[in-house]
Amino acid sequence: MKGLYCRLGQTDADTKFVIQEMSLPANVDSHQVRVKMKACGLSPLDLKLLVDLGIQRDLIPVGREVAGVVLQVGSLVSSFHPDDEVVGILPLDYPWSGLCDVIDVDEHLLVHKPEKLSWICVAGAIRDGVCAYTALHTHARMAAGHTLLVMDGASTFGLLCIQLASYHGVKVLTTSHTPEQHTFLEKLQTSLARVIPVFEGSSDLLSDVLEETGGLGVDIVIDTGVRLQEDEGSNGNRLPHKHEVISVLGVGGHWVTSHQELQLDPPDCRLLHLKSASVTFLNQEVWTASTVQQGRYLHILKDIMEKMSSGILGPEPEEAFPLQDATVVMEMVQRCQKKSAIVQF
Template sequence: MTTTMRAIDIKGGTGPATSLFVNNLPKPEPAAGEALVKIEAFGLNRMDLLQREGMYPVPPQAPSTLGVEFSGIVERLGDGDCLDFKVGDEVFGLAYGGAYAEYISCSVQTLLHKPAELSWIEAAGIPETWFTAAQAMYLVGQFEPGKSILWHAGASAVSISGIQLSKADNASNIYVTASSQEKIDFCVNKLGATAGYNYKTQDWAAELKKATNGRGVDVIIDFIGASYFQSNLDAAALDGHIVNLAFLGGTKLPAGVDISLFLRKRLRYEGSSLRSRDTSYQKRLRDILLDHMPKFQDGSFKVYVEKVFPFEKIADAHLLMESNQTKGKIICTVGEE
């Protein structure tokens, strides 16, 4: 049995997409409660770009290799409780890192059995985005059936997942913002959102207030940060929850921001992350997804894939993600040389 594997490495430790290359690295060993998985495919996420450039706070337990979501076959199990997993099982899951490789070792707490109805590519595109959407909606945003919800960056992979979860779990209305009419049409016509607003050409907060007769939205999932801060407060309903997951619009608030709405509307604005959470927290999200697995199996939930690259074309995959022109997931397949 070999002790090394092919994995994506970064020349100099950090750098641009062109610094990514295939290297031979030590093959991981499964610790207690872990499964060693031979990877068939892995998904890209925006955090990978930041980590590649040395701008992401990597958890201490994470290996240096990029990648947090994958699909593959269990090759070996560590000691201890490995739930119902066994060697040979087809699985997909979430890890703290190390998915840009031929093999990964990760906790069984964040693994799921891959349904036969899902391809390796589809399964690899589920964990990070669907876990994140579930976390933002349920554990942080406290979404309940009958509430309305707004997903910013509507055509992003997380929001694509979240819109489908919102529809399945009976949101009263599902709103999105996006950068083009094409993306809005995709969210409304393909995913089932109620309405969408082009943030480049519309005052989306004002339009939302009109659409809701001044009431606003119960749950807002935000990736933008500072440049949407005031508008989120304006668009939120009484007792609304605003969940912040990223800062694509900056971290410094402009002068003149009116925070009186926090009191007047009894708002909660809460930031959250997933990768820094312990495995018991992540297992709660895994279990939410497990409850929804029949919808993946019957086709109600769809994994939208923008493009698939071979393992060796990882630099091209990163460049595509950097272009901000995608709808859905970018996936890499891991084949033999």
């Protein structure tokens, strides 16, 4: 059985993705199910996080968003039966690659896949779906009547945030990074209060938000990264500056950020204090890195599948790559040439 693994080098440039032969045990553990893979999502490896958690191996498994069919169940498994269709996210310390033909997975990491959903759809959306739930429900505590600003609404994560918030009666504003994204967002069936263009030569984010909210600001901001300096990055026009984000927040607002190394200067903190606003960090690995709230995590996975099946959540379909292209595609994902990718078996 072959799988895709990451072999670490002395530098990031030396890191390679390799196909490695692995073997499963003869018998399935009592609480595990043996699953034949149908599709697997690829996302960038956070090598620094693995070091922080003490997960250090010569070969790091690649491909953790998995979808497949149950072949065999352990003696104590109660949630699944052979031929069940399942989907889930493998934990950070999982020993096998999700790109293997067959893997053994703990039953408490999987949920049933609705029959009407495709393998590609669920494997490509489950990670961003969990992130959207975590940002809006766990961190921001959204409620009907709130106003939300989603940065980069055309991304899979942004689109799911928009759809989930709209379903719960939240007024949603979002930003577009290109004219094509702007047209796509304006044509969404999900009603948006405003699509704010932030590409070169477009309108001002702060003035547009204040105009739309009557000068009050928004209750929630969800970003996909921010600039710490005015001239930071070659694509700085696509990311909002941290002071812009704080400025668009209303009194008692919540800022949910994906920026791992956010630094706030005293004037930024003063402005947050004046608004009695808060900042929380969105760590997409928090549920699989800890089992403290495993039941809640499984509830989130089940709800994502139910809402996707009913059409409430509908990510844009992604192109699926064949298994033989997995190494090349993963290198592109790791170098941020692609945000994510899906491999179909």
